[in-house]
Amino acid sequence: MEAIDRLVFTFFNADVAAKYLPDILRGMGVTALLGLAIVAAGLALGLGLALLRSMAPRWLRILIEIYADIMRALPPLVIIIVLFFAFPSIGISLSSFAATWLALSLILAAYAEESIWAGINAIASGQREAARSTGMSTWQALCNVVLPQALRMAMPPLTNRVISITKSTALGSVVALNEILNNAQSASSHAGNPTPLTLGALAYLVIFIPVVFIARVMESRQSWMK
């Protein structure tokens, strides 16, 4: 019994929790905002790159492919650290929020581009030709016929990637971004008690369990529609 009391006192200390809860809540705001900003920018850029790749000249297509490869090969933490610690010495200083946002958006864009482009590629060219023969312009055929199907195909790999990239916002703590993990860590060293870390862990679950759940529902509906 005493052991359990000690465990509760250590990891679920109500006094410490009450004192540092506001910090964690503020961190949750930053994490949520950052996550949404990354998803918006990353998906938009990825879609743009995929469209560009489907109609650009050869050299540009190769450039896009190289970009996607590099962003998928480099660890996210390395990109964040290069942006935050190396770029100031050539006169480009980014805040920790901007560096984390930019790095993770660039990475998500690379994955989104690959998934959407694979989707576009998988649509038989006859569909595009048929759409063109009804009088649609190339652009109309792409937007009204090809893209809706391509996006549906790109969905399952993309949802997984979106979850894993938004989880990576925790990496911002390494460049002292005041998101959940960073706030939890400084609070727990302040308090000399790991309860804020427990709170931080719970905060991540509060944000991401619904996301994972929605992804599961979307996946099962997807396999249902096929």
Add this chain to the structure above:
Amino acid sequence: MDAILRNFFSLDIYAQVLPYLLSGLWTTVWLSLLVIPAGMVAGLGVALLATQSRARWVRILVAIYVDLFRAFPPLVLLIFIYYGAPFIGLDLPKLLAVFIGFVLNNASYYGEVFRAGIRSIPAGQMEAANSTGLTRWQALRHVVIPQATRNVLPDLVGNSVEVVKLTTLASVVALPELLRVSRDAQALLYNPSPIVLAALLYLALLWPLVRLVAVLERRSRVAR
């Protein structure tokens, strides 16, 4: 232009720190070689429990485990283990904390991959194997798992690439892998070239693997 060369691609500094960075790269490689097989074995166990267990509560527990770790950032898990353990009187060595965190995290990812693989094998295969006198375990081992593994090979390799990228998180608890040693070198020399060199080394290590995953994916799409 000059500032970029001096701060990002200084050859003098590259030459100076390369041996140090290569020792970090070596740590990255063996840490990956430790975590990948362990994560795969644990993931296969998770997948077998999820698909083969007859007890409903076991399957539910496994589903909760998988979703929990899918929702939990690995860095948070690592920090929790590393900084939390001493409070309950456990003094975990860095390497062990990193290993436990990464394997717990990856068991759920590899588990999902293997589960999809096992699901892709029609039930008739198991029944046919049983009818030839193989026990359930023998049928799994010799018939189902080999085919399941082949079907999800691109995802297995893809997740292993993610593991190598994941090892950079160990830098946060000062395990001297590639990213950590490059940051130490940067702090020592007041020049970010070592970080850029580390990025180039990661690229050299991982680009071929990313290409391999792309080739495997294309081949499995064609085969279908």
